[in-house]
Amino acid sequence: FDSWAGLALSRYDYDRYVKPYNSKLIQMVQGRAKVPVIYFSTGTATYLDSIAEMGSDVVGVDWRIGLGEARERVGWNRPVMGNLDPVALLAPWRELRFRIDQVLAEAGEQPGHIFNLGHGIFKNTPVDNVRRAVEYVQAQTVRSREVA
Template identity: 45%
Template structure:
């Protein structure tokens, strides 16, 4: 039996629109907060039983059509020799950021089982516990987003150091992006082998680029990550970034099976730019989940109607769920989407 969400990824006929939500396992859930009181964030990621417990919490509570493994895009960088901590009020910090060519040369090869074995074990636990009909997502940061964190040493508003390396030292940029693409491919393949049946590549910061810079400095590496992961696994691949609506035709060239949309563009308009031969994922503004239920329902219905009954739509928020989102609203949204039928259906 092929799972509903996997059929949607492949644009096969489905009886309804599948739904999952980015950051569906997280701080808005009281059961998550109870676990978080006992563990630091990286401790949760690196203890397979805890990561599996948190992954399963929203499935048990709300019954989404897919689980996404509780992990983070940055810990794999530790395998290259980068020193990562999560600081209260500051977020992720890389204490030995990449600044000169010698830093790139010193990066170690990434070995999935040795570096990320805790996430792979969590995947195995979750796959065994999930309902047979529920898909399981693995994921990785995209090469550019990983490079941005590694170079900046954390989050950034301007990505100045990252762009300066791109422009002034293209040879170093190519070497770094090649190494990070190798990491992404190896990590995604290992996750599929551990039980993931769909994977998502998060390019969280690529929206900081112009379309021209994305095409020149980033797109070739995403294309390689997608092509090599698909050749090795055959599973559907989702590519997602925010603030990228000015370069949608370029995203079509990534080769991903499913392309994400954030809430800054109508789903119908974004899908038309991508072309209807790819699936789309999106795109409710996550802040909408704080609105009264009738407003949430109205906006969710508008998104579903824009899909116009075409195969290949996966309902999601256009970014991660926000802290303090009412759990009742998440429950009602999942129920509404799973029970909705496009008005034009027979």
């Protein structure tokens, strides 16, 4: 989880100073872990292709890029995670549901999407909004699988 990657570093600096070490870390964890390795960073839409080269099993994306474009940059064979704007959880239900539907529509029927926020949750986020969002996403994705 790299909150500052794209906010503090250019692609050049990321590739030179961060990527080699993150790549090694990912490889070390993959060698020991029995779970998928997810690499998430914010503000890195313009260099998701470079991030994908590090070899994580899943690439997390923030809300600043559409899922279709993210998948073009990451590769269609790698799962992506994201990308609901965390601010949406502060909105009234009608707006929150609209934003969730946008993410689900963009994810489409293509396998390999993990619905999640495009970054961390705000401490003042209403718990009821989170619960309702989770229940809604689960209901929509189950319904989508039943129709298919």
